[in-house]
Each structure stands twice: as structure tokens, then as C-alpha cells.
Amino acid sequence: MDSSPLDRTRAIDLLRTMETIRAFETRIEALFKQGLLPGFVHSCAGQEAIATGVCSRLDRADCITSTHRGHGHAIAKGIELDAIFAELYGKAAGACGGRGGSMHVADFSIGMLGANGIVGGGFGIAVGAAFAARYQRREQVAVCFFGDGAANKGTFHEALNFAGVHALPVVFVCENNRYAQFTAASRTTAVADISVRAAAYGIEGDSIDGNDLLAVIDATDRAVARARSGGGATLINMATYRHSGHYVGDAEQYRSREEVAASRSEQDPIQRFTAHIVAAGVVTESEIADVRLAVEARIDAAQQFAEAAPFPDPATAMRDVFTEAGS
Amino acid sequence: MDSSPLDRTRAIDLLRTMETIRAFETRIEALFKQGLLPGFVHSCAGQEAIATGVCSRLDRADCITSTHRGHGHAIAKGIELDAIFAELYGKAAGACGGRGGSMHVADFSIGMLGANGIVGGGFGIAVGAAFAARYQRREQVAVCFFGDGAANKGTFHEALNFAGVHALPVVFVCENNRYAQFTAASRTTAVADISVRAAAYGIEGDSIDGNDLLAVIDATDRAVARARSGGGATLINMATYRHSGHYVGDAEQYRSREEVAASRSEQDPIQRFTAHIVAAGVVTESEIADVRLAVEARIDAAQQFAEAAPFPDPATAMRDVFTEAGS
Amino acid sequence: MGSRRMTFGQATLEAMQYAMDEDPNVVVIGEDISWGGNFGQFRGLVDRYGPERVVDMPISESLIVAMAVGASAAGLKVVASMSFVEFTLGAMDEIVNQASKFRYMFGGQVSVPIVLRASDGVRGSSGAQHSSSLEGMFCNVPGLKVVAPSNGDDAKGLLRAAIADPDPVVYLEHKQITGQRSEVADGDHVVPLGSAKIVRPGSDISVVTYSNMVNHALVAAEELASLGVSVEVVDLRSLVPLDVATIAASAARTGVVLAAHESWTFGGFGAEILAQVRECVPDQSQLRTHRLGARSAPIPFSPTLEPAIVPGAADLVAEIRRILAV
């Protein structure tokens, strides 16, 4: 973790992460539409600032829990691109040996405790990780990413209450993209700003523009510092927007083309960040172009790796149900 | 429902209900300690003002959901004493034919939708009843009684959020007796006053002294009026104290004798109410004594009824699993 | 009356409409329900009946079921979309401790007429949390009925019966067939719960099955016919109530029973089918009973692993050949 001001190296690092997530999601979406990927996928394009900003302030040993829309979190936390790409193909070289797929990407070696196909599944797991860190006197933080829709699950309540009682080192980050599947948050959620709910648990609440990478970083710094210093949990509402449909293939009849276009053109977190760093003279346009080229090359390589990798041997299908090797 | 000021008739009605609950619980506790009752029982002695005050402001058609500590709710809502007494004995003449027992006393004909052995089980059921009333354009209210401990269940959150979104005619009444089983609320609950949580659902919160019958009535009137007029749900924290242990037999090592004694002598809702009405000249001491005598006689009669009633025939054990009669 | 080709999902939609037109107290609740459901099973309902009757729910599965219980005890009939069957696990307390027990433990005072519609089964790499079949759990819970149609026509008739039923019904719709087209009888019709159907008569072995495995069994039977093997396929249609008479009669005729399902073999419903056969077929001496289901693992994502855990038509063929030694 580097808390120095935004110099060229840091800016390029941050940009590279956001661009990598965007390029990954764009590529995956294209491959899926061509019928080349199994299962189904949820793109986080448009929401890159949150994963990137938050994870940039975490140590490797800090943990995160993620969601069905979890590629960005995994990438920002540092998963190998080859491993995540191969996982989405269901290949043996995937992060989970092809067992998990898009909704279950995980890499415990970097504290990425798993995407989760169960909405709201991460709250208690993050609390458990924070509890373990506290118990073992490790100076670690757990971050739980979740959507606005997940904030209506009972698991939210149980986890935040306990985190509040025990002042656990956990940060609850709501990626509030205003929709859960095809339903606008206002139709199912009693409050617009999820951070209002912090008061119900005696914890700190914060609310920021989640498409503003620097605002994400600032809010994360405050919350992580609080967690590490024994000040307890924080609930942050980060406003954002998803550029693509709920899943790849979604007809998106629940929102207007104008709304999507406006967000893409005015709220795109990558555009906003690049505009900022160029204007501030930290990075040049051509450096940005270089980053993009390098990222594309990296994605190409990962795709090639994934495509070339073998599928798991069906004879291994019973392995790892239990810790003793299966047959 | 009578919203006139506290005249003699109303005061005696209210007192009779509280005294009936107290006498019922006292008798049940004694019978249980003698080993005469099956299963286990939870006494609500000390909390009578809440059940009595709230239910006194409801119509017969209004619904309530109750808890494992539900005898008072059932009695205040108007269950036949014979039926509840026989139910606790497991007799065929019991409110549920002896199928339910203490934790499952119900009488749907008077809107008593059941005590519940699952903590937090009533939240969604009350919301469902309120939803049905709204859908069928009935001017009805649902009241959900629950304990401070239940406020940490995820079901609380899911139900209150939905009630908030749809402004449903439901009143959530927290009987905050400061303990859940043997654990003080402060050790498991992030906020002391549960009504703080109302803001998380965009509904009204209220907090009162639940041992003050008149305060209970006032708060209920406000909430019920709001519900009936389309103003939506209310969450009320009602502070109270249980005189007995969590269940009959509880060694009560988690709280001091002094604490219990102080509450019994200073906070007893019945004593406080009688002191008030006598001081106000509404009812005389001798009228109060008459009420008590009549209540004792009624409890005696119910006990005799229950003891004399036959047990269900084992041959009927498979009835009512499904609506078609079983064998 | 005639019939039309439509998807299983559309067939259920017709049943919903008959039920909703008939009884204004039938309401439908579920997440994103006004957007039509994952397989179009609810498409257009909100336009026809309005958002007060077709209610979009928050992501709050335990509330969905609890609310259905409360509303149905108060006079409504509630069809709740649970989306993927794994999400019912988040409402298991409400399903088992409340819905299934309400009528009995309250001494018959109320019924709980709710239908929980849930999509189960594998559909090509949906992963461990979106591929399971959980009827093994539901069937072990007294007070729940469990329905698992294999085709659109039955789906329509069984859903009509499920909504008309006064008690809680878990209605399982297999993901792989909800979007598939088949002939569905016109007009209103009811398939009573508890009526199995012999969808292909045969004399060498009785495959007793339900849901999409019926379709696999029909494929397998066709293939085995070319080897001279005559397979009888019994489609249970509802698991609770279970039509033991039809199973027992088939078993008595063929003498060999294979209970087959997609869900896990160990502790699964196939064992119950076989136990029933053993209890009901009078002459046990010649009877042979077998079962086929998923191996005991969560359903893997990878296209090469999924079919190694969950059986399909080819596995049925292989198992029947092994059993009959052909």
C-alpha cells in the first residue's frame, strides 16, 4: 500500500488496473456473445473505479469477499489474468481448476475469498475473516463488496450488527449501481443511500461518488485506517453504474438508452480519471495509449493461454469434495 | 376500540386484562414447577402493559403475530382462557387441539396468527397479513410483537425494508426486556434503542416506557392511526422487564437479584397502573380487589376445564398435515 | 380441443392466467417478477393484472416465503417465484418451520395455499450455486407437496392443480426444459397431484423418474429399443403425493426398477422410490431395484466435469445395459 500523492507511477498503476478490468470485461462479453464461453457472465464495466480504488489501498494479506459481478474485484486484488481467464473457460489451469466459473472465481493466496453466486453471501464471510484476523492479532482488514440489491438481504443486517458490536476491522462497500437485475433500487429498497443504515449498527457511514477513483481511494483510506486502529467497521455507499446489462444477453428494457448513454459519456470512471491526470499533468495522452496497448496485449495473451489450456480430466471430478482426495 | 378518556369501565377492562395475564402466568409457572405441564413455558409476567395496551387499541379483525413468550398477546387479543389453558396441557379442547402447546398458541378467528417458537418468525408473517389487508382493501392493521433479541435476525431487516417500501399497515412492537435468554442485549445488539433502526427503512420510529400502560396506548394510537391512514409502518421500542427467568426453571445467574427486585417493585406495570387510577380517583382499591378475585376465579375455572378435558385420541395424529383429512 | 406448440414456460403462464382470472385472491410475488422471469414464465402478467397483484420483491428470500405464509393465512393464494432453487435455502426456515407446519401445529385452523416455483437442474455450466436439484430435501418435510413436471402440457396442468391446492406446494421447473417447446393442450386443464403417468410402456425394466430425467429416459428407451430392450418409463409428475400404485404395478410387470434422477443419489429421492417399491410389490423374490443419480459432489462448472457428476441419457443407457446385461 502506497499512500503517497498521485504521482506518475501510481497514476499509471491505477489506470492499468481499471483498463485491465474494462478490457477483460469487453473481451469476455464478446467471447460470450460468440458462444465461446460456458455458463453465464456478469460484466462490471463502468464500475472499475470501486474495485480498483478500494483494492489499491489493501495489503495482499487483507481479504475481500465479492459477488456474482466479481471479475473486477479479483483483478484489482491481483489475481493472475491467465488463471481467471482459464477459469471462465472451465479449464484445469483456472483459478479454481475450472470447478467454479465466472461466479466463483477465488484466489485465497491473495485474500480473494471468492466471488459468490448467492447475493448477500459475502457479508458473514467477510465478518468471519475479520473476526479471525482480530483473534489471531493480525493487523488485517476484510472488505465486503456488495450491490444495492444485496443490501436488502437479511445477511446484511446480521453481519453489520455483529461487526458493530465487536468493532471488527471490516469495510462494507456498496456498489450502488441503482439496479438489481432488472429492478430499480427505488422499487425495492426503502432508502436511496445505503450508508444511512450504518446508524442502525452503531458504525460509521460514508457516501461517495463511486465513479470518482480518487474519492473511492479517500473513503477507503478513512475506513481502512479506522478498521486497523480498532475503530471498527464502516459502511460506504459508492454510487456507480453498470454499462452493460445485468448479464451478457440482457435486453435491458428496464432502463432507457439515454440513461445508459449519459452515464457512459459523463460518468465513465476511466474517462474521468484519465481526464483528471492528463489535466493535472501527471500522465500524458501517449502514456495512456501505451497502457491500453499493453493491457490489450496482456488480455490477448491470457485469452490464448485459456483457449490452449486443457479441460479437466473427468476422472478428477470427485476430487476435493472432502479434503481427503476423492477417486 | 374505544378512544374515550380513561373512565372507570375502560380502566377496569385494562386492569382485568393485565391481571388475567399475570394470574395466568403465575398459575402456569406453579403448575410447571410441580411437573404438571408438558414441554416448557416462557412467562411474560412483568410485560403485561405492552400486550394489554397494544391489543386494547386493535379491532378483532386486526392481526397480531407473537413469540415464544406469547401467552399475554393471546389473552390480550381475546383468546378463550379455557382454550389457551387446555392447549398448554396438550388437550384436544386446546386452541390448537393440543398440537401446538405453549409456543404455538394461535386463534385465527380473532386475528391471533400464532405464537412462534422461531425467534424472528413473526416479522414476515405480519407483513404478509398487512399485505393481504391492503390488497383486499380491508382497513386492517397487523402488529408484530418481538423481543430485543429478535431484532438481530435477518428476518427483521427483510420485513421492515419491504414494509417501508410499500408503506404497509403494520406496527412492529419491540418488547425490549434487555435480555435474550441469558445474554444482555448490550452484548449482542449494536444499538440500545431498537427504534433507531426505523431510519434504515424510511419508517417512523418511536421509543417509550413499555411498563407505562398509558404510554403504550398513546404510542399504539399514533402508530395504528398512521397505518390505517396509509402513512405506513412504525417501529416502536417499548422498554420493559421480565419478572421471571427466560423459561420456567431458569437459574437466572445472568442478572442480579437486586436488578430483578428493583424492577418488580418500581417498574411493575400493574402496580403503576393501579396506583395511577386510584390516585386519579377513577377506580377504588376495593374495585381492584374485586377484579383480582374475579380473575382468580376465572383462572381456576380454566385450569379445571383444562385438567378435566381429554387428551387427543392418538388415532387422530395424522389429521391436518394436509387439508384433506388424514387417517 | 386442440393443442399448440409452446415452451414449458409459456404453458405455465397459461395456467397462471386461468388461476388468476378465476380467483382475484391469487397473487404473484418474486424478484424481478414484472420482467417475466428467467425463462419467460411470468411474462406479461404484470401488464394484465397490475403491479399490486404481480409484485416485485426485494432480494429477500426469507421474506418472500414468510410473507406468502402470512398473506395466505389471511386469505390470499400466493404464487412465489423463488428463481433458482438454491435460493430457497435462504428461506428454508420459513418453508419448513412455518409453511409446512402451520396447518398441523395450529390444529387445522388454517391452510397455507402457497406455491413456490423454483428452477432447478443443470443447464450447461451454471455452476455450483445455480445447478442443483433439491427435491431430496423437500420430500423429507411433512406438510409440503412437491411437483416436478417433465413437459409443458403436464407443467400447465400440474401448476393449475398446485395453485388450486390448499396446502404449500414446491413446484420445480427444470431449467433445461423451461424454454423448450412441445405440444400443450388448449384451454384449461388440471393434472391432479399424485398421478404418475406411464409415458412409454415397456416390459423389460421400469425406469421411475421425473422432471427432465424423463426426457433422458425417453431418449435412452428409444436407443435401447434398437437393441431389443423394452423400457417402460414412469413419469411421477408429483413426488408428494407419490403415486405408489402406478409404480408398484409397473414394477410388478417388469420385475426390474431403476429409479433415476438428476439430484444426488446418496440420501436422495431415488432411495425412497426403491423403498416404496420394496414395501408395495407383493412378490419380492424376483424383484430387482436399482438407482441412478448424481455422484456426491457439488455441481462443477467445467463442461467436462458437469456430466461426470450429473447423469444424462447416455448414463441411463449404460446403466440399463449393465443391469440387464445386454
Next chain:
Amino acid sequence: MGSRRMTFGQATLEAMQYAMDEDPNVVVIGEDISWGGNFGQFRGLVDRYGPERVVDMPISESLIVAMAVGASAAGLKVVASMSFVEFTLGAMDEIVNQASKFRYMFGGQVSVPIVLRASDGVRGSSGAQHSSSLEGMFCNVPGLKVVAPSNGDDAKGLLRAAIADPDPVVYLEHKQITGQRSEVADGDHVVPLGSAKIVRPGSDISVVTYSNMVNHALVAAEELASLGVSVEVVDLRSLVPLDVATIAASAARTGVVLAAHESWTFGGFGAEILAQVRECVPDQSQLRTHRLGARSAPIPFSPTLEPAIVPGAADLVAEIRRILAV
């Protein structure tokens, strides 16, 4: 080494202490846990190990399990008291969708060493929500181990094994025996999961059972001995893994199997036991398989109804006499 008389609950407490003394990463969480548990199974632990290690939880069952999953994936071993087994239903999503699948779906990256202790069974009018036995559900879930001891000595050894086990274990303690005294071996000992025990040898019939039904079976066997009937009682001790070899050997010896349990017959674990017997005993021609369990109803409160639904020793005697026609 000697032994001492103590309750089943106290025996488990000894196992907890050996485990906690050995490994500082073993923590215990549960509602009111510092008050010792409903049957004293946790008494004194908080004094010995402190409130950071023996943690009182809010009434938040789904959090309890999810937190156990997260904490165990992060290096702890968590024993979670679920109190009554019906409360696990409020955490079924966490048990099935997370705990049981974590290791497999993440490709073996982590294990989830948690033990969920839950009190099941009838204990005299505890009512519909506090009397059930739910092993039928748990055993159908791949990735979960399931333990159900019948006596204090096994309870101690099996709990020791469960805590040592790297995977999620559901540890079922029957309410009727948790407070009962019996001889428990001194010192540290382990009963490996998957090892059934013949607790009474016999030659006429094999009663294959577990949990408190073992005790009923022993009573029944004693009574039947006076009629000249020799009953073998097989105590499974763990249901997953299941010691099929011991069951099959007993079945082969006696030729008649009665699978017995307190939980519901229909869709229950007894059917699985019988299916295993049919699959593993080589000579099927003379084999007879039967089962006894609860009738399909929620458990009623009334003292006259409860025993009409849930079987006990007298029902076992009657059933065995019916089967053997004596």
C-alpha cells in the same frame, strides 16, 4: 485407563477441552454459549478460555454459519453451537451453498473446518419447532459430514474427530440423551468418523440405527431376547461417511435388516441405508429390508400424539415381531 460416569453433554465438554488445549485456533461461537448451552455441553468453557474464544452470538443463525465459514477459511477451526437443529434451517443457505461447496467449487484451495453442533429429537412435548431430526436433509448434501452419537463415550470420541476433521461436520446431539449419564472413558480419545459399531450382536435381524434410536433398539433387543429373538444392533455413529462394510456384513449374517430412526420415514435416511444394503450385499435373494421412522407429520406437542408420530422402543418391538412373525 479408567472411566467415569458423566452426562453425554459433559463428555462432549471434555472433547472440547482436549481440542481447545491442543489448538489455540479452535474457537467456539453460539447464542448464550457462555451460559453453558441448553444441556450444559459448553459449561465453563468461557471461564477457561475467555470470551474472545468462546463468543456469545446475537440471534443470527445465518451469520453464525457464514462467520464460521469465513473464519475457518482464514485459519481458525470453528465449533458453532446451533442450539436446536430447527434453527439450522435459518442458516441452510450458508450450510449448503457456502460451507458444503466452498472446498469443491474453489478447486480445493481451502478447507472449511467447522463443526455445527445441534440438538435434535423429541424430548417430551417440545413442539413442532423444537423436536425434529433433520439428518435426512443434511445427508443429501455432498460436502457435509454428519455425526449422530448414541452415548457419551462415543459423543466424546466423535466430537474429537469432528473438530479434527478438515471439513464441515454436522454434529447431532439428541436432546433426550444429552443430559443422561453413562460411562465415559478417561483421557483423550477419538472415534473415527465412518466407523459403525455393533453394540449388540445377534443373529435373527440387524437393526441399523443411530442416535437415541440405538438406545431404544437395545431396550427392544433385551425384551425380544426373552421371546427367543436374537437382535443385532448396529450403531452407525456417523452417517456421512457411512460404514457400509459393517452394515453389509451384518445384513449378510442375519438376512433381515431394519433401518430405524426417529426422523420421518418418507424421504428419510432409512431409505438410503436400505438402498446401500441392496447395493452391497452380494446375495439378494433371501435378503429382506424394512424401515421404521416417524410418520409424515410435524411433531405434535400433545403427550398422547407425539408417540403416535415418533417411534420408540415399543414400536421397534412390534415392528420386529411383525417382520419375523413372532
